[in-house]
Amino acid sequence: MATTATGTTPFTYDHGHEHVDDRSFIRKYIFSTDHKIIGIQFLIMSLTFLLLGGMLAMVMRWQLGFPGKPLPGGTLLPDTYTSGGVVLPEFYNSAVTMHGTFMVFFAIMPLLVGVFGNYLIPLKIGAPDMAFPRINMASFWTAVPAGLLMLAGFFVEGGSAAAGWTSYAPLSARSDLTGVHLGQIFWCVSLIVLGLSSIMGSFNYITTVINLRAPGMNWFRLPLSIWALFVTACLVLLAIPVLSGAAILLLFDQTIGTHFFDPQAGGQPLLWQHLFWFFGHPEVYILILPGMGMVSDIIANGARKPVFGYTSMVLAIIAIGFLGWGVWGHHMFQSGMNPTLGTTFMISTLLIAVPSAIKTFNWLGTIWKGQITFHVPMLHALAFVSMFVIGGLSGVFMAASPFDIYIHDTYFIVAHLHYVLFGGSLFAIFAAVTYWYPKMFGRMMNPTVGKVHFWLTLVFYNCTFFPMHQLGLHGHMRRIYDPTQYAFLKDLQPVNTFISISAFLLFATQFIFAANFIMSWFKGEKAPNNPWLDNGLEWTLPSPPPHGNFATVPTVYRGPYEYSSPHSDQDYIPQNVPTPGGGYGAPHTQPAGD
Amino acid sequence: MAHAAAIHTEDVMLPPPAREAGAGVYTEKLGMWIFLGSEVMFFTALIGTYVILRFAHPSSWKNPGEVLNIPVTAVNTFLLICSSVTMVKAFAAVQDGLLRQLRLWLVATCIIGASFVGVQVYEYTHLIEKGFVPSEGLYGSTFYTMTGFHGFHVTMGVICMIYVTLKAFRGKYTQADHRGVEVIGLYWHFVDLVWIILFTIVYLI
């Protein structure tokens, strides 16, 4: 359908002329409307929250590995957090809650959607910027106050929200049950504000992908990263408002005395769970799809081969986008929901393994008979595949509702979610950051340091999260402050200690990445336009690309994965290079970077 | 850069079209429609909650007219319908290049829209005086949340409408280019559409 030009779309670019960038510093770097700058702003914000989330994880791991021992530096914390340096249950609960909230909403989601959605979409489809650059700027500047408000919870009376990142009512609705009042309100308000930011971002992305594609960039020539970001944006657009709505109801229950989730007045505690997970399951696919897309780009590049089964990869992304709406009940198997509904959700949940299987096997197909270069992004991308498979397969255990009876709310779930979120999303983010870093900052990251970081992360990551499966299989509940309270968990304490030590090492390893990231920004080797010899349009531009991106509108002649084509002497053909003698399409436009 | 790769044979792919088709509508309008999609989901959460809670606990609701003032709301509903027709008339006027009519219809829309909000405030104050407050069981909770968020949307709409009206007075819209009018119109009619549903399920059922 996309190849039939209807001629109804006005299609103009504002960059036919030579661009003189005379914006002031503030317009250029602070209140910028340039999608590339906004992407980098999101990158800095979300890495900060990643660090904060990681620090909270260290607090939790200290308490779990060494219960009752004073936290190093713990005496510096206020009395409401620690007593004699020992973490208090109050602090533990808010650490778990804020760890989950920061990681999901302020680190991984903005990293994938805010950073790479912004940075890649216009560049990869050949557009000058987003469809609505000012709304795009507003999207970032709404996310920042949301983050600050969430953070502010730590500094108010009663401390931050402490009802888990899922904030189940009525615990989250009644301050007499937790002792947290303001913190819980901040949680709701912050997520409502963040929701506005996400919605502004997502309808921008969708409009951009639909209406601003360069000539020749038809739907089935879009890179998989763009397909994934497009479907993700659709999920954000439709899922986030449900969370906002639910958070508003919860906020009203907390503040003006409504009774949505209050059973005494006929409210339904389970309604919160339904609304939350109706948002929440699409949300977890929001957290993985962009990663899957970017990893597909990187693997094809590293293997110097076209993506295996491009069309089925696209269809699988779309299928995940659709099926993701029909499985939310698998988080509620033990909640007292209608058991027949449970059976339905079990079947739909199991079926969602099928598109993921398609993707996994196609990644294997892509490296099969390739010429694999192990550059740092490729290493992370391969780790993504092998770790996501572990996380995905552990999902199948929980999807089988009878067995979920046993492992629900145990560390088996914690293992699953870290395998998909760290092993999946975060490895994809490492891959993507290292891959597009040269484009973003015009400098290369140090590959040796990158490899050290990769291998240490891979090892410590598995040492940290793999044994959690066993904890779960022995019935170790999640969100418990002190496992030694239970006799059957006392024997497992050495495992907990081992996990904690690995976690500290894992955390420490991340500073190698941070150092590499920061040092390369200033001292890194100057990056060429196309360091990875990639076909994508962004690599035809200078590193970093100028404001307005393309000096002339590029014309796209083929898909992005034409590696090792017999039509070419080299093992790649950029998408905008015409086929000589083909004699069709618009005349060859000189890439701006030449 | 060494893009000058020697390429021997023809590419297997089809030639590119002159431009990509997109959605067949201009970008601002497409953007507004997509944004409305997310608004639909926001009201899905609220209206869905209402339907579910009402189904689960029917006895919390009073018969129509017992608590809520139907005549006042009926007038208000009529106002909103009127503001929709003035809005669409404004759009029709600018399509035909009748800029004076455009301004008149827009001003009318602003005034009627603002009156809707005014009547709603009046309705709220009376209900609260009568002791019907948001904490009054599920009935009060859902009533104020749903009508309140609708009212909030109308208020936002009025603010944007005033902005568009000012722009119209400054002559920014022409027969050739009047995207702003059409886009605000879409939002306005959507809010009207939501009210049509809310009026039925909140007041009449």
Place this chain on the structure above:
Amino acid sequence: MGNFLSWMLPPGASTFVGDIDWIYYLILVVTGVAFFAVEIALVVFLVKYRKRPGGKATYVHGSTRAEIIWTSVTAVVVVVIGLLSAPAWDKIKGREGVPPNAMPIGIAAKQFEWNITYPGADGKLGTTDDFTVRGQLHVPVDKPTVATLTSVDAIHSFFVPSFRIKQDAVPGMHIRVWFQPTKVGEYELGCAELCGLGHYRMRAIVTVHTQEDYDRWVAQQAHAVAQR
């Protein structure tokens, strides 16, 4: 630490062990096969197809046949897992699953304790000989017990790992959960849903008696109640 890293489930003590554990082992085998297939293929490809000087990758775009095979195999496997699991689910959580002869008890969760109401000698709840004990769940062996779970504040979750049973207690709802212990002994009951500061210590002891022991215990408790 060694044996904790095994993939075996810890021993259990209720009939649900038989209903549930085999599903676990089944999925373990299926996913294990998938896991090794994927990881081995990955490693083999990485070694075999690593970059060689002058080498060129094979230019293929996919294979519809391979695509169809792995899609349908996965679909069939997951649907079979679902069909095999469904009966156990219905038996444990379904309404019709509760055995008619089950002994009724009441479990009221509140921050941070379990209050268990026993039917007394007449075997019926809601009569005058009912009595309530805090933090102790006593049940006869080899006899089904059905508990009505309630909560007065937050959501709690009734979890006896050895019985392979878990069920949330939701305020405003009366949720029935049943189990049939198979081994005499003491087990732990924990709270599996975050319910506030004391969630980590919301613990109780489950004692499974022989029928005679159980009757004796009930008589003793009833006596204590009568004394008050």
Place this chain on the structure above:
Amino acid sequence: MTEPQAAPHRSTHAHPNYILIWVFLAVLTALELTVAFLPWSKTAIILILVGMAFYKAALVGLYYMHLRFEPNRLRILAIAPLPLFAVLVCAVITEFIW
């Protein structure tokens, strides 16, 4: 995109009779107000009222938001989120009828 885009409008269709639709909407509202207080069975009234509300909503969508005159892809996009509402409400309602 700082330069104004070209005119979106090609008057391919005459204006629908907007006033007539307004009359329709007003009359339907009046009818609704009557039906709501008729001594019929509650279910019947609810069905009729919801039906009328949908009809009115459709009028607004089709004519005032001119979906009637838009390309098909836009219409599909406009109604795409509605099934999600159905999925959510139907699933959760089964909670109360088992």
